Amino acid sequence: MPRSLFLPDLFWTHDMATGRNAAVDREDVDAWERAACSNIPLVTQWDDGRHSGTAPGAVPTSSSSMPSVVAAMLRDLDVREGTRVLEVGTGTGWNAALLAHRLGASNVVSVEIDGAVVESARTALKAAGLDAEVVHADGRDGWAPGAPYDRVVVTAGVREFSPHWLRQARPGGVVLAPWGTHYSDQDALVRLTVAEDGHARGPFLRMVEFMKLRAQRLDWNRFREYVPSFPGDADVSAGSLALADLGDRYRAARFVAGLGVPDCAHVVNPTGDGTGRVWFFDLASRSWAAAEFREPGAPALVYQSGPRRLWAEVERVLTWWAEVGRPGVDRFGLTVAPDGATHAWLDDPATGPLAFG
Numbered sequence: 001m002p003r004s005l006f007l008p009d010l011f012w013t014h015d016m017a018t019g020r021n022a023a024v025d026r027e028d029v030d031a032w033e034r035a036a037c038s039n040i041p042l043v044t045q046w047d048d049g050r051h052s053g054t055a056p057g058a059v060p061t062s063s064s065s066m067p068s069v070v071a072a073m074l075r076d077l078d079v080r081e082g083t084r085v086l087e088v089g090t091g092t093g094w095n096a097a098l099l100a101h102r103l104g105a106s107n108v109v110s111v112e113i114d115g116a117v118v119e120s121a122r123t124a125l126k127a128a129g130l131d132a133e134v135v136h137a138d139g140r141d142g143w144a145p146g147a148p149y150d151r152v153v154v155t156a157g158v159r160e161f162s163p164h165w166l167r168q169a170r171p172g173g174v175v176l177a178p179w180g181t182h183y184s185d186q187d188a189l190v191r192l193t194v195a196e197d198g199h200a201r202g203p204f205l206r207m208v209e210f211m212k213l214r215a216q217r218l219d220w221n222r223f224r225e226y227v228p229s230f231p232g233d234a235d236v237s238a239g240s241l242a243l244a245d246l247g248d249r250y251r252a253a254r255f256v257a258g259l260g261v262p263d264c265a266h267v268v269n270p271t272g273d274g275t276g277r278v279w280f281f282d283l284a285s286r287s288w289a290a291a292e293f294r295e296p297g298a299p300a301l302v303y304q305s306g307p308r309r310l311w312a313e314v315e316r317v318l319t320w321w322a323e324v325g326r327p328g329v330d331r332f333g334l335t336v337a338p339d340g341a342t343h344a345w346l347d348d349p350a351t352g353p354l355a356f357g
């Protein structure tokens with residue numbers, strides 16, 4: 001099921017390392033084919049379709065995911081003849097086509113929030129001879145008319161779990177989703193099994209990064225107003241962690257800090273030599289913290305303002321994580337209650353919510 005059948009004439013290659021995007025037009029046949037066959041994500045829409053032209057827009061809002069990630073998620077989904085699947089986030093329709101090819105089109109329903117994206121995916125699926133149902137709706141509601149499903153696969157980043165996905169899956173069914181906190185843009189792929197009591201539990205498999213569900217994107221610009229003058233009224237103290245201790249993209253330290261410091265976003269401004277400034281912003285109050293790393297490998301000078309001591313919370317969680325042996329993401333797991341409330345655990349769901357210290 002060639003990916004190229006599902007791509008528009010114009011897309012943007014996305015370099016995961018640098019974050020750079022480059023336009024590729026079908027008029028350049030070789031470049032277009034090469035990109036279509038490459039193991040890279042391809043952005044197919046910017047700014048919910050409000051953007052035009054070849055220059056990249058502000059926010060990528062639809063894409064064809066990286067083929068190796070698509071393949072790994074299909075393996076994780078563990079489908080076989082007759083398995084009934086709900087996909088949330090149709091995008092180009094390529095993943096729905098792969099599922100429909102394997103399971104029969106009548107066993108696949110895919111929900112997409114963007115009308116223009118829905119139309120392109122329907123056209124491509126039809127041209128490929130696969131009549132999987134593509135529904136134009138908010139995938140947070142799932143798609144009740146097609147339930148129950150054996151599998152629910154979400155191909156957009158989730159910050160708040162939808163109770164509908166759990167309710168529409170059969171007991172014993174699987175919900176596979178990239179989930180994370182607002183601490184960073186990265187997600188961890190979680191594979192939940194739905195129990196008879198309506199709860200779903202399962203391990204995180206590995207780090208990934210998806211564009212977020214439309215209503216769950218974080219507007220990073222909002223933090224500009226948090227610190228009208230620096231350092232203002234902030235308390236100043238000495239930290240005990242080095243910049244490297246905070247982790248990096250796709251590293252467990254960063255993910256675990258997000259689990260243990262809820263409702264907090266962080267922004268890293270590194271200089272490249274182990275120094276730099278890291279900002280922490282509370283999503284509810286105007287609390288903020290800034291850690292200034294002036295010497296490579298040395299602890300920071302820390303500024304904290306507002307009722308929440310965000311840096312102290314981060315230090316506490318990462319100190320706990322070091323004390324328990326720096327477990328990887330795949331030793332953590334998630335329990336989702338029937339109302340969508342989540343808590344993370346380490347190794348064993350029966351141990352209950354983590355206290356992080």
Ligand SMILES: C[S@@+](CC[C@H](N)C(=O)[O-])C[C@H]1O[C@@H](n2cnc3c(N)ncnc32)[C@H](O)[C@@H]1O
Nearest residue numbers: 062089090091092094095112113139155213214
């Ligand atoms: C990474 S793309 C999906 C890639 C796709 N599965 C493929 O094979 O090309 C994420 C998609 O999720 C869609 N999306 C975002 N929020 C959504 C929502 N609430 N419900 C349904 N789709 C949503 C976006 O419009 C975008 O097309």
